[in-house]
Amino acid sequence: MTEIELKFLLDEERAKSLRRNLKALPLNETGVSSRTLRGIYYDTPDHALKQAGIALRVRREGRRWVQTVKAGGTITGGLMRTREVECAAPGGRLDLSLIPDAALQAEIGAVVDGAELGVVCETQMKRRASTLTLESGARVELAIDVGEILAGEVAAPFQEAELELKAGEIDALYDLTAKLFPEGGLHLSTLPKSARGYMLAETGKAQAEIAPRTARKVRLDPAMTSEIAARDVLRECFEQISANVDAVLDSTAAEGPHQLRVGLRRLRSAFGVFKPIVGHSELVRLSDEAKAIGAEVGALRDLDVVIEDLIDPAEEEHPSEPGFRALRAAIDSRRSGVRGDLRATLGGARVQAFQIDLARFIETRGWLAAEDFDQTARLAMPVRAHADRALAKRWKSVRRHARGIDHLTIDGRHELRKELKKLRYTIEFLGPLYPEKKVALFVKRLKMLQTVFGDLNDLAMAEHMLCQPDSPAARNPAAQRAVGWLLGSRAVRSEAAWSHAKELWRGLKRTGPFWG
Structure with a gap:
C-alpha cells in the first residue's frame, strides 16, 4: 500500500x-x-x-x-x-x-x-x-x-x-x-x-544543519504534458521557499533572505509562465501573497546588500575613513530591527497559511475547474509547444522594454531589469527542453547583462535608502560624508556600466532566441 x-x-x-x-x-x-x-x-x-x-x-x-x-x-x-x-x-x-x-x-x-x-x-x-x-x-x-x-x-x-x-x-x-x-x-x-x-x-547528528537553498534544475522532458511540467516546476519553487523560510529563522547569514526572495520571485514567474495552463483565481491570490511576503523579505535583503556589497568593500579600500564604520553601525542597527520583524512574519500564521495553501494548490491539482471545458486540452498540451510560446512572449516583452535603450529613464531601466529577470527564470524552468549548447550561449550573455543591471539597481536602491530624512545616520556628519563618497564613486562606475549594458543588449539580440 x-x-x-x-x-x-x-x-x-x-x-x-x-x-x-x-x-x-x-x-x-x-x-x-x-x-x-x-x-x-x-x-x-x-x-x-x-x-x-x-x-x-x-x-x-x-x-x-x-x-x-x-x-x-x-x-x-x-x-x-x-x-x-x-x-x-x-x-x-x-x-x-x-x-x-x-x-x-x-x-x-x-x-x-x-x-x-x-x-x-x-x-x-x-x-x-x-x-x-x-x-x-x-x-x-x-x-x-x-x-x-x-x-x-x-x-x-x-x-x-x-x-x-x-x-x-x-x-x-x-x-x-x-x-x-x-x-x-x-x-x-x-x-x-x-x-x-x-x-x-x-x-553523529540526526538532523541536517539548516542552510540556504538555491534553485535547482527541474527535469523536464518534451514528452511531458504541460500540466505535469507546471506541477514539477511549482514543486521546486515550494521547496526553495520552505527551506529558506527556515534558513532566515535559524541564521543571520545574508544568503537566507537572498534565496528566499529569489524563491518567491521564481514562484511568481512560474505562475506567469504556466498561467495559460493552470490559471485559476487561487493562483492569482497566491501570487499576490508571494509578492507581499517578498516585499518584507526584500527590506532585509536590501540592507544586507548595502552593508556587504557597498559599505564593506568601500571601508576595506579606505580603512582610515571613520564615516564608513559609523554608517555601517547605523544600518546594521536598522537591519537587526527589520530582521526581527521579518522573523515574526515568517514564523507566524500568515506565512504558514501561504505555505499550506501553496502546497495544497500543487498537490491536489487546485487549478481544476469543472466549468472550464477547454481545460483538459490545455493540460494535456505537450510542454515543448507551450514552452515555445512562453519564451517568445517573454522575449517580446523584453524587446519592447528595451526599445530606445539609449534614452531609457531610471524607471525605464528598472522595468527592463525586471523583464530580463523574468526571462532568465523562464529559461531556467524551460531550458532543459532545448539543445544545451544553444541555451548556454544565450544564458551566458543574458547573465552578463543582468549583472550590469543589478549593479545599477543596487545603486538606485542605496540612493533611496541613504538619502531620505529618516535614513540611518542621517544626523551623523561623518556617516553622511561616507554616503557622499560611496554614492559618488558608484555613480561614476554606473555610467560606464550603462554604456556596457547597451553593448551587451545588442549582443544578446544578435545571438537571438534558441526556441521556436
Missing part, C-alpha cells in the same frame, strides 16, 4: 500547543492509544538498500514484531508518499522470504545480492496516537512520537508529529494541519526516521 503522511518536527512548546489545540477541536476522535515502539533498521555493509531507496525494518509494537519494507519514497509539498509492505516477524527475526510482495522481495534480493544484513540504527519511541474524522468524512491518524534515535553508542533525542491519511482526499491533511497549528511556526519534517538514523550513524 502507499502511505501518505505529513510530518512535523516538535519541541516542547510546539508539542504542548499541539495537544492543547487538539483538545479544543470539534473532531470525532478515537481514544488515544499509547505504545512503545522499537524499530531496528538493517542494511548491507555498503548500505546498498539505502542507495536503492529502500528501508528495511523490524519493529516491536507492544508484544508483537512486524517486518516492514518501505520503498519508492518521495517528498513533495511536505507530503511523504511511500510504498509500504508489512508482515509478521516471529521472534523479531529478519526474514526476507516472508515479504508478501514477490516483486519487491526479488528486488531486495537483487540489491542485497547475498551480502550480510546488519543493524544500522534503531529508534525507540513512545507513541500516542488517535484517529480523527473530519467533517468531510476523511480519516487521519495523528501520532506523536517522543523518544530517541540510536546508532551504535550515539543517541539523539527526537520528537515528531505525523498525520497519516487513512481514508479520504489529501486536502484533509492540509485542513488538519491548519487547525492543529493555527498560530504558525510549524516545521516540516522532510526526512523519515530511517534516513535520520543513517545520518546519525555517518555524522
